Amino acid sequence: MYSEEIKALAKYRLEQSKENLEESKALFAINKYKGASNRAYYAIFHAIKAILALEEIDFKKHSSVMAYFNKEYVNKEIFSKELGKRVNEARLFREKSDYVDFYIITKEECKNQIDTAIIMIEESEKYLNMKLN
Numbered sequence: 001m002y003s004e005e006i007k008a009l010a011k012y013r014l015e016q017s018k019e020n021l022e023e024s025k026a027l028f029a030i031n032k033y034k035g036a037s038n039r040a041y042y043a044i045f046h047a048i049k050a051i052l053a054l055e056e057i058d059f060k061k062h063s064s065v066m067a068y069f070n071k072e073y074v075n076k077e078i079f080s081k082e083l084g085k086r087v088n089e090a091r092l093f094r095e096k097s098d099y100v101d102f103y104i105i106t107k108e109e110c111k112n113q114i115d116t117a118i119i120m121i122e123e124s125e126k127y128l129n130m131k132l133n
């Protein structure tokens with residue numbers, strides 16, 4: 001059903017997501033919440049891009065990736081609305097952390113972002129296993 005190239009891309013992106021999560025956890029452990037938040041967001045982002053690889057679709061803007069995921073996967077209840085909400089919150093925290101002067105993400109907000117990344121990776125992996133096996 002899927003070409004070997006597409007399968008490899010989806011798996012690569014999922015592995016990239018897992019690496020981002022490990023980096024996030026390491027930064028969180030040393031109280032580097034801004035960096036941990038950033039890496040957790042990228043874990044989420046790459047997990048979503050792994051899913052989109054199966055459709056052979058990609059976007060240049062992060063906002064377009066998130067909008068497409070919400071429209072085609074959350075709104076159609078392939079992924080839960082709760083996960084969609086958490087993903088959107090993670091994007092907003094990352095944007096504030098990266099672009100708003102003097103914004104400092106809290107330990108609790110960062111932990112929530114890491115938890116969202118864990119859930120997104122688990123759900124993405126289940127979805128990919130179902131589609132690729």
